[in-house]
Amino acid sequence: MKKIGLSKKLLSLLISGIMIVSLTGCGGTDNSGSGDASGEPKMSDTLKVGLNADPPTLDPLMSTGAIVRDCNKYIFEGLFEMDENYEPKCQLAESYSANSDYTEYTFVLREGVKFHNGKTMTADDVVASLNRWLSKNSAVKSLITHGEQFEKVDDKTVKISLQSPCYLLPSIMVAPAQFPCIMPKEVVEAATDDKGISEYIGTGPLKFKEWKQNQYLLLEHNDDYEGPGYELSGEAGDKKIYFKEVYLHFITDSTIRTAGIQSGEYDIVSNISYNDVASLKSNSNVKLDKSLMGYTGIIMNKVEGTLGTNEKLRGAITYALDCDEIMNSAYPAKEYIDITPSMMPEGSKWYTTAGTEAINSKNMDKAKQLLAESNYDGTPIKVITNQVYQQHYNGTMVLVEQLKKLGLTVDLKVVDWTTMLEYKKTKGTYDIFFMDYPIVTAPVSLRTISQTDEGWTTWPEFLELLSKVNKATSDEDATKAWEECQKYLFGRYSYVPLGYSYYANATTSAIKDYHSMQCQCIYNCYKSE
């Protein structure tokens, strides 16, 4: 009996001890990064991000590559930034206004914005930065065609007077390619035409610290950063960084990026292979995320001397193509694609399905009828692709089979990326290719309607319709004019849109509140230890 009593006492003591220890464990300092007394996440020392490409430059105007903006967006800001609906929102501009016919814009700048070198941003810096942007950006050059320049009105006001209306100017100013970053006037003036800027001084929440090409870009926290004073939406608003240092590692091998996120070597990786999505889904230490990459399509060359000048042949190809099969092959993880015939994304004000009857119709009867009418003589269709971007290669293989099934002879060339870029700009080197492009904020920036390369879409009737989009003075007029443009293009089988694709991104489970935009976006996310 005594023994039982003793056991009960011991058991009670044990239970009490466990309870005391548990309570002690629950209390005390919270090292989880979940917040201090104010609820703000705790600042962590380092964030390691694995990116899929290596930028050739950090100068936003020296390259149209998406990776350039993905790297420099934390350093540089513009007068506007893109919100979650891909619309422009004031960032370094406090406000802006335009006259009734959109031939004059006035931008009022935020006061007291500091560059990373301590200098205060003025109208002189903005004018220098934006005029350099006008001289370099191909999309804006097609809108502002009379050599107009930004001018200083006073220290906090800048304006531009245009000879033709340009309703789309703010939208163009948030397009990621060749982004109009604001930097000190001295940096702009010291830039050379062949190398660009030599210093990376912006107003962003991270400062440039070190760049080892092919290795990493090291950024450090900008303690003096101040946002425009509204909650973050997309990449516009108050951008909070909860890391003292950020490493953007350039890991071109997707297997290494996947291994890196699984091992915890990287906190965030972008653009993982779609083939790795299924295995990562079952990993409890990894969270998957997606962000809109851009639009995908089949470009048909319409320049003189190519098979693409044969409209009936283009029509036959358009009716024959099974866009579902091509997209599913190119992007094996179905949740990362939207198969849609529209040239602009669903959710955008420009989205329309006007003129899309032939797209993805898989109407082989109609296709063969048009093929017969085209008088196709068996000349091989020149198809080009590359293996640098696996989705291009995979999509092209299916495209080639579908063209052969239609009865066409195909001459396929697989080249490296730099050669692919050259071929795309050289007349006569190809008839057709599969390509994806980064997102655009206005139709004028679509590569698929370029007049000087890609498909060489130079029809005068189309250019007339496009100018109505550019010169519109309201959303309603602009979107209506764009609908007519799309109807015209598809009516002439200019291009076959396949849809939109998303980056498959991943973070470790320690990363909280992560919402990627474009390739990746680390604003407001934090690490819980």
Place this chain on the structure above:
Amino acid sequence: MGRYILNRIITVITTLFILSIVIFSITHIMSGDPALAMLGSDATTEQVEELRQEMGLNDPLSTQYIKWVKNAVTGDLGESYFRHQSVGSALMERIGPSLELAFWSELIALLIGIPLGISAAKKKGQTTDVVSSMGALLGMSMPSFLLGLIFILIFGVFLGILPVSGFITIAKGGLINHIRYLVIPCVTMGLIQSALIMRITRSSFVEILSMDYIKTAKAKGLKEKVILYKHVFRNAGATIVTILGQSFGSLIAGVAVLETMFNIPGMGQLIVDSVLKRDYPVIQGAVLFVSLLYVIINLLVDVSYGFIDPRIRVTNKSK
């Protein structure tokens, strides 16, 4: 010896001159435009032409070649189109990691390959020989990136004891961290190279062990260790040194796949990246530099023959 070295130097200069013409021609014949690679696919034709003009790419090829060679002779290999630095400083930055990777890989290869090769030769036809030879065959036929990926999976992902990629200098990360980043790539390359060294060592030893003078040595009652390491090893030395030289040379610039995979900032990665971007000055400068390294390594190997095998010295003197 002095005359021999002088002759070799003259040969080197002639070789490099011919090489410069070949490298320049190949880089400029390649399709792809560096200006377009810099500007990206959204650039217009006018923008590309403007940049080409700035970069001097529209000058006649002969003008570009003469300018490059004249500068190269004075040690100026030009400016990288993409790196905001001279070709010379890019090479100096990259040679360190490549040499380190090559040195440790070669050391691992030697420590594994030579003893295994000797053991296999001694026990020719027995289990040790068969197993070692099969292992060597596997090592020689396995792609280095596959072995590297297997190690990454085991040690980086499953065990989590080594980093999956990257490179950190001692100054930045400390000695331990520096070594941790080198373990997987060095062991990978070391194992692959050890396969070749093992096979060459084995076949040299097998050949020499069947020689009459070795039979004489055995008949005289010399100990096995003395026979192996004093007589056989020295006679096989020339062959082994030859393969070491080739192996080391290939490790410096030939491991581009591994350097790219592990993100090691070495010569191989530099050359591959420059070729992909069409960074002509770096391609030309790097290939010339690597060629020079190969030539120097071969020269050192040739000179070493005289020290390993006195007969070569005597033969040269009598000539």
